[in-house]
Amino acid sequence: MRQKIIPTVVIHIFLVLLALVFLFPILVTVTNSFMSMFEITNRFSSAFLPATAAYADTSVHYAEISLMPTLATLQQYIKLFFEQPLYFGLFLNSIKITVPVLIGHLLISVPAAYGFEIAKRRWTEVVFFVYVVIMLLPLQLTLVPNYMFARAIGIDKSVLAIILPGIFNPFGVFLIRQYCKGMPPEYTEAARVDGANDFQAFIMIITPMVKPAIAVLTLLTFIDYWNVVDQAVVFLPDPLDAPLSVALSGMGMDLVFAASCFYMLPCVLVFLYGQEYLSEGIQLSGIK
Numbered sequence: 001m002r003q004k005i006i007p008t009v010v011i012h013i014f015l016v017l018l019a020l021v022f023l024f025p026i027l028v029t030v031t032n033s034f035m036s037m038f039e040i041t042n043r044f045s046s047a048f049l050p051a052t053a054a055y056a057d058t059s060v061h062y063a064e065i066s067l068m069p070t071l072a073t074l075q076q077y078i079k080l081f082f083e084q085p086l087y088f089g090l091f092l093n094s095i096k097i098t099v100p101v102l103i104g105h106l107l108i109s110v111p112a113a114y115g116f117e118i119a120k121r122r123w124t125e126v127v128f129f130v131y132v133v134i135m136l137l138p139l140q141l142t143l144v145p146n147y148m149f150a151r152a153i154g155i156d157k158s159v160l161a162i163i164l165p166g167i168f169n170p171f172g173v174f175l176i177r178q179y180c181k182g183m184p185p186e187y188t189e190a191a192r193v194d195g196a197n198d199f200q201a202f203i204m205i206i207t208p209m210v211k212p213a214i215a216v217l218t219l220l221t222f223i224d225y226w227n228v229v230d231q232a233v234v235f236l237p238d239p240l241d242a243p244l245s246v247a248l249s250g251m252g253m254d255l256v257f258a259a260s261c262f263y264m265l266p267c268v269l270v271f272l273y274g275q276e277y278l279s280e281g282i283q284l285s286g287i288k
Contacts, residue, residue, distance in 0.1 A: 026264075028067065033076055033257040035069040040076075040254050076258035087244075087259060094243040094263075097159055097232075098225045101166035105221050109172025110214060114202050116173065117180045118188070128177070131170040143234055150235065161235040166225055172217050179213035180206070215277030222270050 032040065080087055116128050134142075142165075150161035187209070191201040207214075232246045239247070244263050251259055 029257055029260050029264075031068055033261045034072040034074070035257070036071060036073050036075050037079075037254040039070060040257070076255060077262075080255050080258045080262070084255065086240075089240070090242065090244040090247045091263070093159075093241060094226060094245065097162055097166075097228060097243055098222060100163045101225045102218065102221050104163070104167035105169060105172050106214065106218065108167055109169075109217065110176055110207065110210065111202065112173045113176035113180055114206055116177050118198065128173075131173055135170040135174055139230055143230060146231075147234060156235060157237060159236070159241070162225075162228065162231045165231075166221075169221075172221070175217055176210060176213050179210050183209060212277050215274050219270055219274040219277070223267055226267055 035043075116124060146161070146165050147156060150156040150158075150164075155161050155164075183206070187205050188198075188201045191205055196204065227245050228243060229245055232243050236242050236246075239250075244259075248256060248259060248263060
């Protein structure tokens with residue numbers, strides 16, 4: 001019994017330490033959002049604001065880095081919400097990109113994956129193989145043809161240049177089809193015997209059964225396009241049209257921590273709501 005307990009304890013300690021390493025940047029961001037602007041400037045910038053006469057006659061600036069603020073304050077949040085109206089416009093830009101991509105991607109991926117699964121033709125697997133190859137291509141490689149196509153149809157400086165490729169991303173088709181492969185065909189056959197066509201079988205039987213995979217796809221798509229950077233830099237040259245994921249890098253040090261906390265809040269809420277589906281859906285999609 002002792003030989004089994006010791007390795008288990010060691011593994012748990014290692015996992016806890018690993019989790020703390022990954023959580024540390026988030027923890028620093030949250031705690032620093034409650035620091036005063038004076039404290040943020042003195043700790044994280046080359047500028048120095050002397051607090052006492054003892055520092056007034058010296059140009060040496062020693063950093064005093066600590067995890068917790070010396071005096072907690074809501075100064076950053078007050079300035080962000082009441083003195084920076086541009087922030088909410090940038091936040092809205094992120095919503096304008098993420099929500100259409102999310103809805104369109106689900107509407108395209110789920111029926112397309114079901115179509116691949118029920119189609120019994122020789123070219124079906126060939127087309128699906130092309131989907132997989134495109135999915136494996138790095139984003140930086142597909143940006144050039146996407147830009148050329150967007151410029152040809154006149155949307156190269158619009159959010160549509162980001163939304164349309166996101167809607168037709170092959171990842172959703174791949175994920176949903178992997179989940180559908182483990183479904184017994186008797187379900188749809190029984191529906192056809194009862195007089196249902198393929199569309200009715202898809203709506204009434206298949207869609208409820210693939211709900212965990214749909215939840216996983218929703219979660220991953222939301223996080224991916226909420227944090228979009230490369231596409232926004234290429235297709236949205238106007239800073240006022242940029243999503244918040246791009247605009248955060250240009251914010252002042254006195255606001256960036258509070259802005260980052262509010263920015264990551266939707267991702268945290270979506271993840272907390274869908275974490276059960278995430279583990280279940282990815283596990284089942286990988287083994288079926």
